[in-house]
Amino acid sequence: MNFIIPALVFAAIGLLAGVLLTVCSKVFEVKTDERIDKVNEVLPQVNCGSCGFSGCAAYAEAIVKNGVATNLCNPGGSEVAKKVAEVMGVTAMETVPKIAVVRCSGDCNARSENKFEFDGVQSCKAAKRFYNGQSACAYGCLGYGDCIRECTHDAISIVDGVAKIDRSKCGGCGLCAKACPNQLIVVHDITNRVDVLCSSQDIGKNTRTACKNGCIGCKKCEKTCPFGAITVENNLARIDYSKCKNCGKCVAGCPTHAIHRCDGIVMVEKPAAPKPAATAEAPAPKPEVKAEAAPEAKAEAKTEETK
16 A cells, blocks of 8 residues: 555646646747748759758748749759649749769770789778878879769769769769868759869879870860850869850860760861862953855855846
């Protein structure tokens, strides 16, 4: 019988605590807009941060509370933007798809021999810490696939020592760009079809020695571009996409083929058309001269007239 009283005391305390918690939850309740949860459910939950917020939940809250644009989710694209707009009861905003580009084309066939064999932890970050990696080019792709491990779309693979992106799978989230220690991967509008696939800032001689596909800073592209969209800074060509018209003249004119059409269209510099040969003026036609009749014919004609 001695245990009944303590049990009743504990039960009373538990009941009282439950009542107090219930009252406090009602009094101090923080009301949230149900649209935040609905928007968050629509988002792809990649939490890549490409929208400018820490994650999908933070972006959903910013849309509802602060009226942030509904088309900032790159992985979701236009489909997610339409669903978010429906939840918010606004008109869907236009969305331009994003694409990631690896600014390096120095594969095994283009690079010179490695400086050494790296046998440490097989990651790009680890190799970068050890004399900037084993490659002769300190700016190029290290090839250990840190970007692959971050990609949520299975869009990246290592081909001949360089990361390659499958444009049909890439969602433009930018997680791979954050993982690259050499900052080779950039994300921009898919409508920007021309890119410099090199990041070396060495002088032309050193770049050419390390990789035959590298930009040597010759400025031929800068002189070729009719729109002033490409300039060479720190021995590297850079494109201003606000001016670029995707004409491809810089692609065709690059002597090392460091500039590429990233949509698969091959640009070839066409030879100049041969000038038409100068044609001599045709001689003026000579006036037609009627031959006079012979004297014997004239005499016969006169006798016929007299008859």
